[in-house]
Amino acid sequence: MSKTVLLLAVGLLSLSWTTTACGDRALAATSQSAATRRTVTGQAVCLVCYARNHANTGNDHDDGRMCALACIKWEGNPVGVVAEDGTVYQLAGEVVANNNAKVIPFIARRVSVTGEVSQKDGMTMLTAREIQQAR
DSSP states (O other): OHHHHHHHHHHHHHHHHHHHHHHHHHHHHHHHHHOEEEEEEEEEEEHHHHHHOTTOSGGGSTTOHHHHHHHHHTSOOOEEEEETTSOEEEEEGGGGHHHHTTTGGGTTSEEEEEEEEEEETTEEEEEESOOEEOO
């Protein structure tokens, strides 16, 4: 009887794991298919400071642009773009690799970023390779 119980338990665990793994793959596929390519133009900001006070953009950021640079470069805070329509995007992908190296020159400036827009944990993400100063 203990062999039967053991086999039943192993079977149920296996079925549970398979269902979870397949469900995760389906969720990942849904998230990827929901991503859309878009060019976003707006202000590059430190998202931590922006969340604390929406006035923390451009040279109005706490003690100015240098404060934003310190937050991004040395503290490693996430970088975002506040679009002209007010939507806030967190940057992801190659554009923020190497401790935000590509983004640093553009902090507190008007930028244009083209990439895949998706949702992650309630945040609008913009996964991109490059960032440039907006015209």
